[in-house]
Amino acid sequence: MPRVLLTIEYLGTRYAGWQRQDNALAVQEVVEDALAFVCKEPVVVHSSGRTDAGVHALGQRAHADIPYDIPDHGLILGINSRLPRDVRIRAVERVAPDFHARFSAKRKTYLYQIWNDPIANPFFDPTHAHVPRPLDAERMREAASALVGRHDFKSFSVPEPEVNSTVRTISAVEITEKRHRVQFRVTADGFIRYQVRRMAGILIEVGTGAQPVTAVADALEPNFAESRWTADARGLVLESVEYTERG
Amino acid sequence: MPRVLLTIEYLGTRYAGWQRQDNALAVQEVVEDALAFVCKEPVVVHSSGRTDAGVHALGQRAHADIPYDIPDHGLILGINSRLPRDVRIRAVERVAPDFHARFSAKRKTYLYQIWNDPIANPFFDPTHAHVPRPLDAERMREAASALVGRHDFKSFSVPEPEVNSTVRTISAVEITEKRHRVQFRVTADGFIRYQVRRMAGILIEVGTGAQPVTAVADALEPNFAESRWTADARGLVLESVEYTERG
Numbered sequence: 483m484p485r486v487l488l489t490i491e492y493l494g495t496r497y498a499g500w501q502r503q504d505n506a507l508a509v510q511e512v513v514e515d516a517l518a519f520v521c522k523e524p525v526v527v528h529s530s531g532r533t534d535a536g537v538h539a540l541g542q543r544a545h546a547d548i549p550y551d552i553p554d555h556g557l558i559l560g561i562n563s564r565l566p567r568d569v570r571i572r573a574v575e576r577v578a579p580d581f582h583a584r585f586s587a588k589r590k591t592y593l594y595q596i597w598n599d600p601i602a603n604p605f606f607d608p609t610h611a612h613v614p615r616p617l618d619a620e621r622m623r624e625a626a627s628a629l630v631g632r633h634d635f636k637s638f639s640v641p642e643p644e645v646n647s648t649v650r651t652i653s654a655v656e657i658t659e660k661r662h663r664v665q666f667r668v669t670a671d672g673f674i675r676y677q678v679r680r681m682a683g684i685l686i687e688v689g690t691g692a693q694p695v696t697a698v699a700d701a702l703e704p705n706f707a708e709s710r711w712t713a714d715a716r717g718l719v720l721e722s723v724e725y726t727e728r729g
Numbered sequence: 730m731p732r733v734l735l736t737i738e739y740l741g742t743r744y745a746g747w748q749r750q751d752n753a754l755a756v757q758e759v760v761e762d763a764l765a766f767v768c769k770e771p772v773v774v775h776s777s778g779r780t781d782a783g784v785h786a787l788g789q790r791a792h793a794d795i796p797y798d799i800p801d802h803g804l805i806l807g808i809n810s811r812l813p814r815d816v817r818i819r820a821v822e823r824v825a826p827d828f829h830a831r832f833s834a835k836r837k838t839y840l841y842q843i844w845n846d847p848i849a850n851p852f853f854d855p856t857h858a859h860v861p862r863p864l865d866a867e868r869m870r871e872a873a874s875a876l877v878g879r880h881d882f883k884s885f886s887v888p889e890p891e892v893n894s895t896v897r898t899i900s901a902v903e904i905t906e907k908r909h910r911v912q913f914r915v916t917a918d919g920f921i922r923y924q925v926r927r928m929a930g931i932l933i934e935v936g937t938g939a940q941p942v943t944a945v946a947d948a949l950e951p952n953f954a955e956s957r958w959t960a961d962a963r964g965l966v967l968e969s970v971e972y973t974e975r976g
Binding site for chain 1: 738739740765785787805809814815816817818819848849850852854855856
């Protein structure tokens, strides 16, 4: 059974997130259904991680064992022909039998997108949070620099029984602005649930002046206990997942 | 009763077009409802023209007589607070009592957007037609140049009893391409129904090589009678409406 690694792009608006569930539509479900149609038998797809309801992806990754050797190009065409318009397979590659989309991942990059203008933008609305008050990108940049490095991100998440550690290492952060659009890009060895949206939440408050520039560093202090605002899911995009080796 | 001119931006995906109708949601309806809420009485909104189901606008214009003098800024905030997220008033200005959003219009510009890649793009899908075969933008440019000037666009429309003339003057056409996105922009003193989408349809066929470069010029010949393909509504955007004087 060849193991393949899929690169998946989706607009998360209509979905209850990546993970298949009983009473709501999930991206995993539509991908597995399309793959089952192509392979003529059920195929389980294992992603690099869940994305929450309404969150998008430009480069989600997921592996699957397909029952026979279908050429990559045919596999892409076949799956895409069965997918709804808001989900697309962008690439397929072969990986070793012990490769795992989640456990072999070395780094992930998320993008948080903001439309920053008093008047909301109907065209960008599905993929951007709307912040009407002016954002000071330079202030946000200064605050965000405190995120880089190895930190305990406990205060950026909610308690989850199955998560052993809330320590992660952020290798890069970037704040860019262009014509009323502000983007926050962050790369790490992994993220805990709500982490990016809560980092975005604090950065937005720093940008509007509602919080001091030190707010991000403060939230990383061991005894920080305030609950933080979780920024709108619609602004979050899983941009890419990196693997150092494909096995 | 002050007459105001609204600049309206909308993502047309959810709408049966601009014009209010009995059994489907129209953009006119949600704008009139929001305006009625702000003004505390029914207000009729007159647009620069209809847009069809699924067609978008960056700069639709519409005038209305409001019952009392509400400051522009308050009017924008008030209407927007009652509108669904996919419709926004971007500007309000005062116009003379004899100004009419449709009859005073001098020029309109439409944009037709294409995602040109074998694999569809979930992020651009709501606002772009998908053309999987490679488009030759230079060929499209050459073909499109035949559109400029005063022509009878009869073969680009469907017979409509209330339309007296199908002669229009196109003042500018432009084809731009950037990273798999091809845009066709056209400015004229007015357009007949389906005209832009049928021009886009022929241009796409010229771009893929399915039609010769002369296909556009041929369709402008007096005795041309073939029925043409109407390109997908999702790619069409009413970009702007120009008025030489506000009265």
